Amino acid sequence: MELYFTMIIIAIGIFLFIKEYFSIDTTSILIMALFIVSGVLNPEEGTSGFNHPATLTLGCMFVVSAAVFKSGLIDGLSDKIVKIAGTHYIIALIVFCCISALISAFVNDSAVVALLIPMALSVCRDTGIAPSRLLIPISFSALFGGTCTLIGTSTNILVNSIAEKQGFQPFGMFDFSLAALCLLGVGFSYLFLIAPLILPKRNTTVENEFTNTQDYTSEVTIVQGNKDIEKPIHKTALSTDFSAQIISIKRNGDNLLIFDRYTTLKEGDVLKIVISPDKLIKLEAMNMYKISGNKKGLNDAEHPKILFETMIPVGSDLAGSSLKEFKFRNIYNCSVLAIRHREETIHENLSEVTIKEGDLLLIYATKEELNQLIQEKLVILLSEYTKAKINYKKAIPALVIAVGVVAVAAFGLTSILISSMVGCLLLVTTSILKPKEAYEAIEWKVIFMMAGVLSMGTALKKTGGADLISDFVYNTIGGLNPQITLSLVFLVTFLSTNVLSSKATAALMTPIVISLATAMDLSEKPFLIAVMFACSLTFMTPVSYPTNTMVYAPGNYKFNDYLKVGTPLNVIIWIAASFIIPYFFPF
Incomplete structure (x- = not known):
């Protein structure tokens, strides 16, 4: 009976995610409440997402990222970025895409895109480049950058933490960086060579501010x-x-x-x-x-x-x-x-x-x-860009602490959760951030959403739903070549993410692919990497990822623009990932 309740509640959740009757965090908490009220999960299990390593790590990383942004360090580069980007459209495209990918590998990608949008619009006003020619590539580049490190996106942290809780060895900070960089190279080739031919050219005259x-x-x-x-x-x-x-x-x-x-x-x-x-x-x-x-x-x-x-x-x-x-x-x-x-x-x-x-x-x-x-x-x-002044007394210590958080976890001295928690404490105790500023830096809607969607994975695991689905998948495609199975997992995941939230898809798919890998007697790592990458590298709709939503209105885009530019890229990345992931992570 609990299994039936689980499937019904998840179906309700998927329907609400697609229809957007409520905000994503509200829907996530509603799903959690339904699991608890129905008896599928007891209150302790249902609310365990709030003290889950993924949720705690994400909250701490919000604070660390905020300290770096608040210091004005990144804004300090704005003059040079705008000056270089203003010379030619292709140069602007390359500069903004590279900056977006680089910074997004270590800090929150939404914050990066929010910083770059006004800078890009400033270049557009000065040069006559249409915003629609720059903003989608900036968003897509942030998604590629986020896949390069464990802390690059909340999805990476979420998938890694779920796997670790189920007894599997966690990923290191840069364990999948080489595979991600290969996909980034493929993506950049598309964005620099093909996308300019497809991107819409709206608002191209200098006079039309x-x-x-x-x-x-x-x-x-x-x-x-x-x-x-x-x-x-x-x-x-x-x-x-x-x-x-x-x-x-x-x-x-x-x-x-x-x-x-x-x-x-x-x-x-x-x-x-x-x-x-x-x-x-x-x-x-x-x-x-x-x-x-x-x-x-x-x-x-x-x-x-x-x-x-x-x-x-x-x-x-x-x-x-x-x-x-x-x-x-x-x-x-x-x-x-x-x-x-x-x-x-x-x-x-x-x-x-x-x-x-x-x-x-x-x-x-x-x-x-x-x-x-x-x-x-x-x-x-958006109407003007004013950079923040650099406070070197806070900027240098903030940068040192941020680098320390990454380095300590990268060298395996401790987990990213511990290093990020220590980093937060140092930021507050050294007065780089006031306690109130640290609290305000956390995107609580994302935290509540993470806690809510984690209950779906917990319910699937507890009731045997994950095993049931994986058995069905195994009986259907288990006899195929593992590489083909991996490719189909990637396909289903990125298609699901284009209509659901990336975190909801990750919470659902992670326990399923772990069970599938176990049933096929294969390593779980390539399947987990496939879920991480597929959940982040979604380009087909403006609602598939927050950064895609952010550039929609400023770029004066239409829904079809994402389909025209994003669909070919998604297909290319899907095919490339089917070969790149098994190369770096053998079955």
Whole structure:
């Protein structure tokens, strides 16, 4: 009976992951709760993910990475990066891809991409290179870099920890680096030679600044004295002078279900319009329309507001809630005037729109107000790039500690969990990070997601579900050549990751491939490596990996762009991995 419950709960979890009714961390905790309530796992087993080595290691690495970023060391290289990258498109492509891969091998890839996006956009504005020509390669390169070390991605840590808990020898820091570097070489060959021929070329003119080429949905109200009152839509200044598209009209509290270009506007009408940001500010300056959500006005002399284009990064507390639920205006005293979610136009009331990671927000705020949002990791700034100042008194010790964490684990002196914990303690006790800063550095949504998805693997192992699935797989393909079996495992894993989260896929696949390797009397290592690589190297959709989601809106991409660029790369990597992994990790 417990096995049936396990399969049903996992099926529910997969459905919720795909449909995205809830955030990924909420779905993960829901799955954990269902396992406990159904009796499949007792409370101690169900919540064991919170003290699992993978979860603890990941939390510590968040703190170590934050210390390196906060020190300004990486920002200190920004001037040289931007200067070199600004010489030619191919040079920019190579520079940003190499930087992205290199840094992502050791620190959180989402943080790396969040740092590089504004830098890349700065180069695009100066050179006329379309952002769509750079951002997808930056994201893909971060994924390749993350596979190169044990700490490169949370997926590597997760798979390694599950295997270690089941009694298998853990991987070292650089055990699979050579195999990963071979795949990185294959990936870079594609990104430098083939991808430029496929990547879309949008927003390529210098005159079209990135911040001025995006259309947003905004809500405006017609005020008394407006010259557009009693005019048909197609003759209003809103249409002729501002090229705004009216998508809905609310009159006396009711939506007009039918309207066309001949419909006349009335005083008090609330219009939802699609308009570019630069024209939006000009519209406000004419005092004919009141922009909803503008608490103090755009041109308050005592509190001057500036137009900022920002993005919701991975782990932002804003993600998963609406501005109204978050009490955004009351807390931060600034206004969100427009929202862009991927390429789709949002029709709902802006204050009630559920914000998602990767969304762009057009914010009117003072620089001080915006800095508060940035410091609290709610948004990252896209409209301009300002590098952090290097604090050498903290930067050098932070770098030494970070290198020490990696080196101690790499030489096998202790586990990565112990070395990262000691590193965190040193960062806090030496005041490089304050305890509050260390706490805020941890992406708690990811921690809760890890704890939740780990319960799936625990349930599969406890109820025999992993053995049952592996027996089915063994009876189906067990007679095939081990290399073909490995190839099919890689294929199923990366296809699953393109619709599920990478961590959920890893938690499900790891116990299954361990049982499969045991049944086939083969080494478990090549299968574990296949799961690690396949979960990270997913390029086919914008939701397959957080970094892919992050570049979607800033690059002005469409869903099909990922299919066109990512599918060939995924197929190439799948074929290459089928030969490279067994070469370095024999069966």
